[in-house]
Amino acid sequence: MITAENIKTMIDHWLSTPVNGYFGQSYGCNVRDQLLKNLSSFSADRFIEKMKADIPILGELDSSQLSIVSQQSGFENVYIYIKLGNILIEVGSNNTEQDYNQDFYNVTAS
Secondary structure, eight states: OOOHHHHHHHHHHHHHSOTTOSTTOOOSOOHHHHHTSOGGGOOHHHHHHHHHHHSGGGGGOOTTTEEEEEEEETTTEEEEEEEETTEEEETTOGGGOOOTTSTTTOTTOO
């Protein structure tokens, strides 16, 4: 049986994998590109569509079970979360930071 914790682990993996991180696959999230854009240009719908395309089991969830939420902190900080049921997964948190020295990302690695 797949639990919410299993799905959270899948989403954490997706967040930490760069797009095209696996040879010949578009699987992955360009979270850094999203976080560096103007807040008004961030598209939560496109972000969730890409996540559902890469993790097919998420296609079974409706918008009340899977969504993007944000929290304003001060004048300049906005924290973005993926809401999976009652679980909040921070987008761009330290546990989703990518080590760009891994072989699967560096295409010129020997």
